[in-house]
Amino acid sequence: MKIIDDLVNGPFKDEAAFKAAVIKKWQKTAPWFTRFQLENEEKEHGMPDVLSMSNKLPAFFTEFKISDNKSVIEFQPTQPQFYKRNSELHIDILAWDVPRKRVVHIAPSEVLGSKGLKFTIPEDIDDVEAVG
Secondary structure, three states, X not given: OEEEEOOOOOOOOOHXXXXXXXXXXXXXXXXXXXXXXXXXXXOOOOOOOEEEEOOOOOOEEEEEEEOOOOOEEEOXXXXXXXHHHOOOOOEEEEEEEOOOOEEEEEOHHHHHOOOOOEEEOOOOOXXXXXXX
């Protein structure tokens, strides 16, 4: 788990607003990626929100989450199942930590290692990655 510093600034009213802000930033800082939003009834259950592809770099998926006021994010039952079933895929989880006003990168393995579908973002995270 690591903090992604200077990616976007909140607050955000919901997950969609957070995702839109990140995608807008990515369009400026990494325009060589094409991004596909995968929000529809036709997709595989549990599939992450966005697929990013480039002809020179590996493709990756991003799941966006927003915490509650206690830094808790909740996953749908199909999401950890998808992560486990597709462990060979590059999947990133980006969460907006509401009370601490920060973006946190969470690995799927951390979600799979937690009990239940609620995941608490810890206050102390040592790893910080600067963006921009």
